[in-house]
Amino acid sequence: NAGVTQTPKFQVLKTGQSMTLQCAQDMNHNSMYWYRQDPGMGLRLIYYSASEGTTDKGEVPNGYNVSRLNKREFSLRLESAAPSQTSVYFCASTSLLDSPLHFGNGTRLTVT
Amino acid sequence: DAKTTQPTSMDCAEGRAANLPCNHSTISGNEYVYWYRQIHSQGPQYIIHGLKNNETNEMASLIITEDRKSSTLILPHATLRDTAVYYCIVRVTGTASKLTFGTGTRLQVTL
Numbered sequence: 001n002a003g004v005t006q007t008p009k010f011q012v013l014k015t016g017q018s019m020t021l022q023c024a025q026d027m028n029h030n031s032m033y034w035y036r037q038d039p040g041m042g043l044r045l046i047y048y049s050a051s052e053g054t055t056d057k058g059e060v061p062n063g064y065n066v067s068r069l070n071k072r073e074f075s076l077r078l079e080s081a082a083p084s085q086t087s088v089y090f091c092a093s094t095s096l097l098d099s100p101l102h103f104g105n106g107t108r109l110t111v112t
Numbered sequence: 113d114a115k116t117t118q119p120t121s122m123d124c125a126e127g128r129a130a131n132l133p134c135n136h137s138t139i140s141g142n143e144y145v146y147w148y149r150q151i152h153s154q155g156p157q158y159i160i161h162g163l164k165n166n167e168t169n170e171m172a173s174l175i176i177t178e179d180r181k182s183s184t185l186i187l188p189h190a191t192l193r194d195t196a197v198y199y200c201i202v203r204v205t206g207t208a209s210k211l212t213f214g215t216g217t218r219l220q221v222t223l
Contacts, residue, residue, distance in 0.1 A: 033211060042197075042215040043199075044213075045210055045211065050209075100146060100161060108153075
């Protein structure tokens with residue numbers, strides 16, 4: 001099993017450009033999450049999706065949009081990138097039952 | 113979900129037990145305690161979780177106080193590879209909810 005797969009692994013954007021970060025899981029999990037992690041900081045929740053067809057804001061949703069395309073895929077879109085969005089982005093998934101979060105390996109985004 | 117409080121950093125000598133505390137004084141009866149760790153900039157890795165009983169697996173032990181307001185993660189024989197940031201979170205079972213992480217404890221294992 002691949003687990004949680006994030007693409008791309010690295011990305012450099014210029015201010016104002018847009019892009020979509022992709023996340024897919026093959027564990028049949030209901031819930032999926034997007035976090036960002038700035039250097040030397042903890043994880044901050046951007047958006048999450050409790051189940052297919054639903055999304056909710058986390059701690060730091062401004063500047064981002066998400067789409068739960070189907071049960072497997074949960075994408076994060078930056079419509080107009082800003083240098084403050086330079087960060088490492090992690091996607092995670094879990095089932096509704098007692099189970100841990102499974103994380104992807106992250107996307108390292110730099111906005112210049 | 114209840115918030116957690118952890119020390120910012122801890123040191124441990126290699127081969128000794130590392131005891132990492134977590135305070136979750138507002139935990140609800142249906143919230144589990146989960147521990148994760150993050151090595152360098154990799155994705156966080158699940159370690160162990162529990163509700164009210166002590167738990168042990170091949171990686172660590174989890175001790176939860178009787179009133180469930182705090183817990184301790186124990187790495188019985190720390191190695192240099194255990195140097196990481198350790199996060200304690202609490203989670204309501206049976207529902208999807210905001211799962212927020214604090215800043216964790218940075219454990220430095222030294223020779």
